[in-house]
Amino acid sequence: MANLCMLPEMKKSVSDSKVFVVGAGGIGCELLKNLVLSGFRNIKVIDLDTIDVSNLNRQFLFQKRHVGFSKATVAKESVLCLCPTANITAIHDSIFNPEYNMQYFKQFDLVMNALDNRSARNHVNRMCLAANVPLIESGSAGYLGQVTAIKRGVTECYECRPAPRQKSFPGCTIRNTPSEPIHCIVWAKYLFNQLFGEEDADQDVSPDTADPEANESGDNSKVKHQHAQVDAERKSTREWAKENEYNPSKIFNKLFAHDIRYLLSMDKLWTKRKPPTPVDWSEVESNSQTSVSEKDIQSVLSLEENAMLFSESIQNLKQKLENEDEDGILVWDKDDTPALNFAASAANIRAHIFGIETKSIFDVKSMAGNIIPAIATTNAIVAGLIVMQALCILNKQFDKCKSVFVRKCVNPAKKLLVPCCLDPPKPDCYVCAEKPEITIAVNIETFTVAELKDQFLKKHLGMLAPDVEILDGKGTILISSDEEDSGSFDFDRPLADFNIINGSRLRADDFLQNYDIIINLTHETKFENEEIFKVLEQTGVAQQQKSADVSATQDNTTVNNTNNDDDDDICILEENVASPEKKRKLQQSPNHDDHNSKAKRRKVSESQNDSSVLIID
Amino acid sequence: MAEKEKKYDRQLRLWGDHGQRDLENASVCLINVTATGTETLKNLILPGIGSFTIVDGGRISGQDAGNNFFLDPEKIGEYKSKVAMELLQELNPDVKGEYVEEDVSQLLERTPQFFTGFSVVISGSLTLTVLKKLAALLWPHKVPLVVCLSYGFLGYIRIAVEEHAVIESHPDNAHEDLRLDDPIEDFVKFCDSIDLESLDKKDHSHTPYLIILFKYLQTWKNDHNGQVPNTWKEKKQFKAAILAGVRKNAEGVPEDEENYDEAAKHVNTAFVPNKIPPELKAILDDHKCLNITDSSSNFWILANGLRQFVQNEGCGFLPLRGSLPDMTSDSERYVKLQNIYQAKAAHDMQIVSNYVSQACSSLGCGNGRVSERDLKRFCRNAHFLRVLRTRSLEEEYKQPSKAVIDEFTSDSNSDALWYVLWRAVEMFYTTHGKYPGIEDEELEMDVSRMKSFVKDLMKSWGIPGAIEAVSDDSLQEICRCGAAEIHSVAAYMGGVAAQECIKLITGQYVPVSGAYIYNGLKSTSLTLAV
Numbered sequence A: 001m002a003n004l005c006m007l008p009e010m011k012k013s014v015s016d017s018k019v020f021v022v023g024a025g026g027i028g029c030e031l032l033k034n035l036v037l038s039g040f041r042n043i044k045v046i047d048l049d050t051i052d053v054s055n056l057n058r059q060f061l062f063q064k065r066h067v068g069f070s071k072a073t074v075a076k077e078s079v080l081c082l083c084p085t086a087n088i089t090a091i092h093d094s095i096f097n098p099e100y101n102m103q104y105f106k107q108f109d110l111v112m113n114a115l116d117n118r119s120a121r122n123h124v125n126r127m128c129l130a131a132n133v134p135l136i137e138s139g140s141a142g143y144l145g146q147v148t149a150i151k152r153g154v155t156e157c158y159e160c161r162p163a164p165r166q167k168s169f170p171g172c173t174i175r176n177t178p179s180e181p182i183h184c185i186v187w188a189k190y191l192f193n194q195l196f197g198e199e200d201a202d203q204d205v206s207p208d209t210a211d212p213e214a215n216e217s218g219d220n221s222k223v224k225h226q227h228a229q230v231d232a233e234r235k236s237t238r239e240w241a242k243e244n245e246y247n248p249s250k251i252f253n254k255l256f257a258h259d260i261r262y263l264l265s266m267d268k269l270w271t272k273r274k275p276p277t278p279v280d281w282s283e284v285e286s287n288s289q290t291s292v293s294e295k296d297i298q299s300v301l302s303l304e305e306n307a308m309l310f311s312e313s314i315q316n317l318k319q320k321l322e323n324e325d326e327d328g329i330l331v332w333d334k335d336d337t338p339a340l341n342f343a344a345s346a347a348n349i350r351a352h353i354f355g356i357e358t359k360s361i362f363d364v365k366s367m368a369g370n371i372i373p374a375i376a377t378t379n380a381i382v383a384g385l386i387v388m389q390a391l392c393i394l395n396k397q398f399d400k401c402k403s404v405f406v407r408k409c410v411n412p413a414k415k416l417l418v419p420c421c422l423d424p425p426k427p428d429c430y431v432c433a434e435k436p437e438i439t440i441a442v443n444i445e446t447f448t449v450a451e452l453k454d455q456f457l458k459k460h461l462g463m464l465a466p467d468v469e470i471l472d473g474k475g476t477i478l479i480s481s482d483e484e485d486s487g488s489f490d491f492d493r494p495l496a497d498f499n500i501i502n503g504s505r506l507r508a509d510d511f512l513q514n515y516d517i518i519i520n521l522t523h524e525t526k527f528e529n530e531e532i533f534k535v536l537e538q539t540g541v542a543q544q545q546k547s548a549d550v551s552a553t554q555d556n557t558t559v560n561n562t563n564n565d566d567d568d569d570i571c572i573l574e575e576n577v578a579s580p581e582k583k584r585k586l587q588q589s590p591n592h593d594d595h596n597s598k599a600k601r602r603k604v605s606e607s608q609n610d611s612s613v614l615i616i617d
Numbered sequence B: 001m002a003e004k005e006k007k008y009d010r011q012l013r014l015w016g017d018h019g020q021r022d023l024e025n026a027s028v029c030l031i032n033v034t035a036t037g038t039e040t041l042k043n044l045i046l047p048g049i050g051s052f053t054i055v056d057g058g059r060i061s062g063q064d065a066g067n068n069f070f071l072d073p074e075k076i077g078e079y080k081s082k083v084a085m086e087l088l089q090e091l092n093p094d095v096k097g098e099y100v101e102e103d104v105s106q107l108l109e110r111t112p113q114f115f116t117g118f119s120v121v122i123s124g125s126l127t128l129t130v131l132k133k134l135a136a137l138l139w140p141h142k143v144p145l146v147v148c149l150s151y152g153f154l155g156y157i158r159i160a161v162e163e164h165a166v167i168e169s170h171p172d173n174a175h176e177d178l179r180l181d182d183p184i185e186d187f188v189k190f191c192d193s194i195d196l197e198s199l200d201k202k203d204h205s206h207t208p209y210l211i212i213l214f215k216y217l218q219t220w221k222n223d224h225n226g227q228v229p230n231t232w233k234e235k236k237q238f239k240a241a242i243l244a245g246v247r248k249n250a251e252g253v254p255e256d257e258e259n260y261d262e263a264a265k266h267v268n269t270a271f272v273p274n275k276i277p278p279e280l281k282a283i284l285d286d287h288k289c290l291n292i293t294d295s296s297s298n299f300w301i302l303a304n305g306l307r308q309f310v311q312n313e314g315c316g317f318l319p320l321r322g323s324l325p326d327m328t329s330d331s332e333r334y335v336k337l338q339n340i341y342q343a344k345a346a347h348d349m350q351i352v353s354n355y356v357s358q359a360c361s362s363l364g365c366g367n368g369r370v371s372e373r374d375l376k377r378f379c380r381n382a383h384f385l386r387v388l389r390t391r392s393l394e395e396e397y398k399q400p401s402k403a404v405i406d407e408f409t410s411d412s413n414s415d416a417l418w419y420v421l422w423r424a425v426e427m428f429y430t431t432h433g434k435y436p437g438i439e440d441e442e443l444e445m446d447v448s449r450m451k452s453f454v455k456d457l458m459k460s461w462g463i464p465g466a467i468e469a470v471s472d473d474s475l476q477e478i479c480r481c482g483a484a485e486i487h488s489v490a491a492y493m494g495g496v497a498a499q500e501c502i503k504l505i506t507g508q509y510v511p512v513s514g515a516y517i518y519n520g521l522k523s524t525s526l527t528l529a530v
């Protein structure tokens, strides 16, 4: 075994290589330093973020004076200070920008992800598959870390394993019958958006009169009527607050006295539960002049202190909102003190009302922000491992690449690192398989085009700007990513309105990701909880690397139906609770219609920095 | 919110305020400016240790600067200790940096007490004489020594500390302390007050699983001579019995009762007998626990109180932890359960507290010595206390541990091989005053020299035949790297070593006991009690 670093030809392949680092955060900073000191000379680094104070405990290329500046730019400058010979390009931009298309990715010998959210990871995964460039994926969470190499047709791609399920709460628990601190915290975050942020109809905070529990034997027509009324009221929450000039005591009374009394009137809810106790502003108003925001964030505040903090933070946020443009909004950010104080105090007052344990601001922050702990040491370990893998790849020793897990403490086998062989691509991966198909059940009568686009194609399949064609032999376009065209569609109409029936097939295509998939629709009326679609099955043909070293079993058109229940236990994070859906036999054979890719102008949604996503799966 | 709290927000979640305080009170010394050493310091300065001091008498050469991010290439000829200190200090203005531009061997000679005041001393590779001298100096002063280095693709860390106590070991999957085998009196009363049969649909499906488990357990015990379900088969039967208790609707179809599912799911873990784990038993029986003096550390005074609790009021059990897992329940009954558990935990803790105060006053060391917070933390973590004792370097170099011999002779693929080779490299350096493979033309000769050092070592360990396990390839490999530091290995080792230092400083999480070996060729690692 030759030592990787010592061979002169190795040195050359490293210094000649062009690499792309996606993300200049915790791992990205370490990685840039490692790359430069390992002899890499042509590096492009991209990051949309700017530097925050909470980055400074680990992102060592940044200092306090850099707060607010572009991460990519400052990282580049800091590295160049000490290694002036490197050729680094810093890009302060979103990786979702269509400028970074397949052609762009093709210029690199290697892409390295140093990201903190799943949607960007999914996207880079697809771009690297499309461009056939090897990718090193990495992540850290507290003391845990992971590094893995991905190569089209050789290894699993990032999306071969299903994403961990997100914990979500039924709307009526949040709005009517909270029983745990997290329910109140989620409610408080929604409230923030209702009052100051982007209003979202799914984030209503007012009593939900359609709660099935409240109307177990009720008269349905009446319920619907009430619901409509509340809806009308809801639309004006923001307006109402504005009209009242964000008067804290008025807001307080509406949320914690008026709305709670309304909930109490839905008496069926409280036959078996402890009913909430409304609180009026006059009961908690305190004359104390000392500010509560100076208090220890680790301590649990009293009701009066929370009320004061609530009032203080509303005034702060109102001020901030006034500094924005005409229709500017505030964005919830766990690191923004007034926003956090607002959410913490609102959540705690609500918890108090429902007899739920109250939390310190520190704990609320953890729960509200889904904060993943992060320290310098793990990032250093992970970045070191990335470069070791990078050297293997550039040395054309892909077979030596591993998926390496970093554990919190030594395992029974006395190892801190757990290296695992890379698995081959999963044949039914809906991303890297050739001719992928996915079968979903929806209620065709009610499932709208907008839901198909936003909930399924964008959220579930991770597409950016999907085009959808109905495979009806006529090439009917259902969704066009073209701005002009899309105006002509009524997105709120159900699929049934477009002659879509049980068994209809659609083709969804994302031009930028060079990714398309066939969707088989099954009509179904029963759904659990608040689900609106169910994935029944995924199939495809595993990608074969088109190089000579793979002994060819070509024209493999058999649809692989083997049960691929994930039975290896290399996942170190317990959060991964995803269980693949049970497979059913697929009737249709995948027939891949000829497809003319059309050059189009694409509108790309802004990068969703989804901090609620787990880093590692 | 304080600026500091914002900056350290993400790590406070790992070790808490008190861990951060320990870190901020710590002073760390780095001996010799290597890439691994400065990377380690970087990872300690970022999270905010109190201060650091770099000791190195050398000056910067071009080679150093190309490999070490904290040696400015424009400052060739200046003292490494000074330049590295200045660049490292820029990382965090809260941390104080100092440097000594003197060789460690001189400093050891002149002012040995200089080293004994640090919280941790980190050293790169030193000559064996100096290393042994340093280790012998630190050992009786209970200052942990962390040797950390990267040598080609090989990474090596050795921790030497006479005794290190860990209260918060943060175990991975700790069983909940539910005491179903020795139920709390008030819990039994509460369970007895609930009649599952007579509950309405809603209450039935919101009865906490703990209560369901307990009720079915009582029935089971009546039918099984007071035994809990033990074997896999019994547990299976027990699960089936629970699931049979799920209510059925008018058509005879079972309702969706999550609490019953939870009860069945927890059958495997809920009946783990509430025993004292062997590591803890060893602590409670340790002579330091039995014989406390006024110079005992708080840990041993607390352990002594814990021991008395276990022997007397605890009847062989530990104080109750007092926390409850999440479960499907109405809030009323969950809160009630929580109160029962918390009250019992507080009660147990008070007894430990009394023993501790008694001990303190009889030792004449004052009651305020152990804070309420420490006591609480100690009791809550009683199950997971750990005491780490490594062998000293003196012992290590006198004779190998059984663990090393076993690991090395039983598995020919073990990374223990690299420990053996590292020891041979040290012997090589001691004899030749240089590292093997430094000069290309002597590479082959150095390989055979190395082989004979390994032979000598094996002979002195009493396993001369083990030389067969040392392949020529591995000897070539270690010689070929010519003592160079590969930056990615150094960066990796800097992460691991800093993590170990943080564990030593905060007394949280369990440090590696002895040596840690990293093989960058295969991305494998091994811990070894050397």
Ligand SMILES: [Zn+2]
Pocket: A156, A157, A158, A159, A160, A161, A425, A426, A429, A430, A431, A432, A433
């Ligand atoms: Zn895949």
